[in-house]
Amino acid sequence: MADPTTVRLSDSFHIGRASRYANPEFEDQSLPIIYGDLTIPSRENAGAYALPKIDSADGGVYCVAAHEISGAVALFDDDGRVEPESYSLELARNYQSKGAIATAAFADPPKGRVTAVCKGRKNDSGALIENPAEVIHDLMTSVWGFTEQDLDMQALSRAATSATALGYRAGGIILDDHAPADVLTSLLGDFLGRYEIDSFGRLKIHIAGEKPSAMSPQKVLPRFGQSRIEAEMARDTVINQVPVLYARDYPGARYIKHDDGSASRNRSSQRLYGVRRPPQSPLRLEWVRRGSVAATVQSRIVARYHEPTRMLTIEDDSLRALEIEPDDYLAYSVPWMRSNKLEPLVNQIGEVIEVSYDLGEQGMELKIRDTGFFLTSSPLLDGSITLEGGRLLGAERDAATYA
Amino acid sequence: MRRATDQAVADIAGHEGKTAFVLYHLSTAGGKRVFCGKQVPDFLIGQGGSIYFLDGSRILDGSLLLGEGAEVLLGVHDWVEDGGRFSLGAFQGPSILEIFREKELSGLTIAVNNAPDMDGHPRMSRILATEPLIGGRVDVRVGFSGQNISDVLSIGSFTIRRIIERIDLVSIECEGN
Numbered sequence: 001m002a003d004p005t006t007v008r009l010s011d012s013f014h015i016g017r018a019s020r021y022a023n024p025e026f027e028d029q030s031l032p033i034i035y036g037d038l039t040i041p042s043r044e045n046a047g048a049y050a051l052p053k054i055d056s057a058d059g060g061v062y063c064v065a066a067h068e069i070s071g072a073v074a075l076f077d078d079d080g081r082v083e084p085e086s087y088s089l090e091l092a093r094n095y096q097s098k099g100a101i102a103t104a105a106f107a108d109p110p111k112g113r114v115t116a117v118c119k120g121r122k123n124d125s126g127a128l129i130e131n132p133a134e135v136i137h138d139l140m141t142s143v144w145g146f147t148e149q150d151l152d153m154q155a156l157s158r159a160a161t162s163a164t165a166l167g168y169r170a171g172g173i174i175l176d177d178h179a180p181a182d183v184l185t186s187l188l189g190d191f192l193g194r195y196e197i198d199s200f201g202r203l204k205i206h207i208a209g210e211k212p213s214a215m216s217p218q219k220v221l222p223r224f225g226q227s228r229i230e231a232e233m234a235r236d237t238v239i240n241q242v243p244v245l246y247a248r249d250y251p252g253a254r255y256i257k258h259d260d261g262s263a264s265r266n267r268s269s270q271r272l273y274g275v276r277r278p279p280q281s282p283l284r285l286e287w288v289r290r291g292s293v294a295a296t297v298q299s300r301i302v303a304r305y306h307e308p309t310r311m312l313t314i315e316d317d318s319l320r321a322l323e324i325e326p327d328d329y330l331a332y333s334v335p336w337m338r339s340n341k342l343e344p345l346v347n348q349i350g351e352v353i354e355v356s357y358d359l360g361e362q363g364m365e366l367k368i369r370d371t372g373f374f375l376t377s378s379p380l381l382d383g384s385i386t387l388e389g390g391r392l393l394g395a396e397r398d399a400a401t402y403a
Numbered sequence: 404m405r406r407a408t409d410q411a412v413a414d415i416a417g418h419e420g421k422t423a424f425v426l427y428h429l430s431t432a433g434g435k436r437v438f439c440g441k442q443v444p445d446f447l448i449g450q451g452g453s454i455y456f457l458d459g460s461r462i463l464d465g466s467l468l469l470g471e472g473a474e475v476l477l478g479v480h481d482w483v484e485d486g487g488r489f490s491l492g493a494f495q496g497p498s499i500l501e502i503f504r505e506k507e508l509s510g511l512t513i514a515v516n517n518a519p520d521m522d523g524h525p526r527m528s529r530i531l532a533t534e535p536l537i538g539g540r541v542d543v544r545v546g547f548s549g550q551n552i553s554d555v556l557s558i559g560s561f562t563i564r565r566i567i568e569r570i571d572l573v574s575i576e577c578e579g580n
Contacts, residue, residue, distance in 0.1 A: 008562060010578065153459075189503040196491060197579070201540070201560050218404040222416075239500060278500050301500065319423050322415050322545055322556055323405040326492035352492070357558060359425050359486030359543065367492070 009181040009197070013144055015174065016066050018052045020098050025053035031066035031101065033143060034120035036130050036171025039072050040289045041247050041256060047076045047115030049173050049250040051104070054095070059087075059106030061095075062114050068092035069102045070119035070128045078112030086110070115251055120171070130169040132191050132287070133160035136184065136205055144180050152204040159193065159207040166191075166296055168207070171289035173250055190287045192300060196326070206327050208300075217331040217349050217375070220402040221314075221321060228315040229334055231370075235276070239305040240269035242298040243282035247289045255284065257291065264299040269306040310370035312350065317363045321355075324366065328352045331375050332368065333401075339374070347375035347398045374398070411554040414547040424546045425486050426555070427513055429563070429575075431539035434475035436530070438515060440483045447546040447555055448479060477534075482527065484572065485514040489543075489559055489579065511541070511561050513575045517568070527573040531566060539563045541577050 016031040018024035029052030038048045055061035064073060069091050075082045088105045095101050102118070121129050121138060129138050133156050140146040168191050174183065184195050184203075193207035242264065245255035261277075269276070278301070288294050314332070324330060329351055337345040350368035357364055375398040379385055407415070424447055427438040437448050489511040520526040530536075540562055546555035561577035 010562075192503050194503055197560055198557075200557065305500065318418055319545060320415055320418050322418075322423075322558065323407045323412065325405055328404050354490055354492030356488060356490040357543075358488045360488070362423060362425070 009184070009203070010179050012177050012179050014177050018054050018063070021054040021096055023055050023057055025056045025060070029053070030175050030177075031063050033067065033174040034065045034069060034118065035135050035138075035173075036169060036287075036289065037072070037119050037128065038171055038173070038289065039074070039117045039119065040171065041291075043076075043117060043256075045076065045080045046249075046251070047074065047117045048248070049115060049175065051075075051114045051116055053114075054103075055105075059108045059110070061103055061105045063095075064089070064091075064102035064104050064116055064118060065120065066101055067121055068100050070122050070126075073102070073104070073116060073118040075104055075110075076115045077110035082110060082114075113251070120173075130171065131160050131163050132168055132170040132187060132193065133157075133163050133205060133207065135170050135187065135287075136195075136203075139180070139183065140203065143174075146203075150202055152198060152202045155204045155206065159205045162207045163191065163193075166207075166300075167292060168296070169290060169293055170287045172248065172287040175250060187287050190285045190297070192297065194327070208327075217329045219321070219324060219328070220331040220347070220375075221333070229312060231310050231312045231334075231337060233308045233310050235273055235308060236279075237305060237309045237311070238269065238273045238276040238307065239278055239301055240273065240276050241265035242278060242301045244285055244288075244294050244298060245282050246285040246291075246294045248286050257294070258282065259291070259294060259298070261298050261302075264295060264302050266302050266306040269302075273308070311353070312366075312368045312370060314366045314368065315363065316366070317361070319357075319362055319364060321364055321366060324352055324355060326352050326355055329371070330368070331402075339397075340372070343397055344399075347400070347402075349373040349375065405556055405558070407556055408554050411547075411556055414554060418547065421547070424548070425483075426544045426546065427483065427486070428542040428544060429536065429539055430542070431535050433534045434477040436477050436534075437479045438483050438513070439479070439481050440486065442481045443479065443546070444548065446551045448476070448552070480515075480526075482516040482518075483513060484516050487512045487514070489561075491559065509579055510564075511543070511559070511577045511579070513541070513577070515573045515575060517571055517573050525570060528568060531568055531573065536563050536566060536575070541575070 018029040019027035051062040053060050054063045091102050092100045093103050119128050123129050195205045198204045242261040245258050247256040249256050331347045333346045335344040349371050354367040377398040378394050424443045429436045490509040515527050517525040517527040543559045544555045544557050564578045565576040567574040
């Protein structure tokens, strides 16, 4: 297990630089760490990132990646695409005995800055690493120096399955010194995922699955007698259109692709609440390069937020919900509130957004997103009820008190 | 949902009106100290040190010494004046989309009584003078009376970032990752 006091997610990770080689053009140039398929979207005149020149002799040797890569390399200079005959490409070269990197050696100097597109790091099976959860596993264990003991492997596996089901593919480059926590936030945030450090000091990641109906409440909260409960609905929580920028162009510090979100907007929500975009619109999806992935992210945000969300805050002066974590679903009862069918809000299902502990006073505060779903009852057909219409078997709200 | 034994779940369900034991495990290069607000039964404190998760990533072929790296328990101190607050989930509002773009765990500040010890020295200051607390790890755990260590729930881990020492009180400021 890594020592959390010396190898921590908030500490800056220093990326390799050209200074490690004998004769670089500029010693400060960073060696790019590449994930995913940067050949998407296709480009004719320039690459997605600039290559450091790690040997200035003759035509020059350029570092395509600071590691072995999958291939599909195309290089560009100021005149456009460079013919492959002009350089010698090695996808895994132990250059100057400093470890395997991908290099391109030119016989004659190219014109101006050299940029590239390629496919990034491979896994042990030789397949391109694209699943966001797999990217995180590789970053943690192969780049940042953590071990699998520092990862909650079950959570990682669940996140990878969710990402696969949703068609998520990550593609991006790490070019600067960074804190791992910042990269995790950026990478997971692009795919509506999150991370936390569990109480064993392990990284636990979460990418919400494709079926919101797959939730099952882990706990039924007791009815809070003395506690304070309030619900808040705000227009600002509505998002019915999501403009995005994606496919980052690193040399130009800009994004190649833009979508205004009109294809995935929710028209009925816009008629009711106006056009509501995210606060930092357009969203900058640094780790997304495919239009299909961007469209999935857009449509999932709209599907989740196109109606005002009822957020409940429950202040309880005990620790009775101690085992609850963010992302858990739970059933709660606030009978004085009403559902959209004017039923008392009993055994309503909510998603926990935030858990706060007051350890001095031994109390908790839960912030819960009302999902609109509720526990249902399933009556036995034992003659005790009559099937004369007017009942929804299996779909009626369960009014029982469980705690 | 946190990992919790059936006994722990039962304890939590029947917890109303009772006081739980909140334990702050401070692990540093020098060993481990457990701080709490009131004296805790020994069986709620347990053993510190490295934990190996037998999740398939380790082969038990004799190369691994389970329990290797266990820490020295330097003391258990019921000196906590204020256990502080912290949040998981970091919802800042107004848009809950932000929960995907913010870090998860807030900070935590623990206030520890620094009253004189039997020699007349402020007792926490004595520890601060000799042990490297900065950069150490704080695990917050909650247990209930009359049960055992497996029923103690861990609810957060932090790193000590700053310590403010006064004659009567020491504030230990921790950051979440």
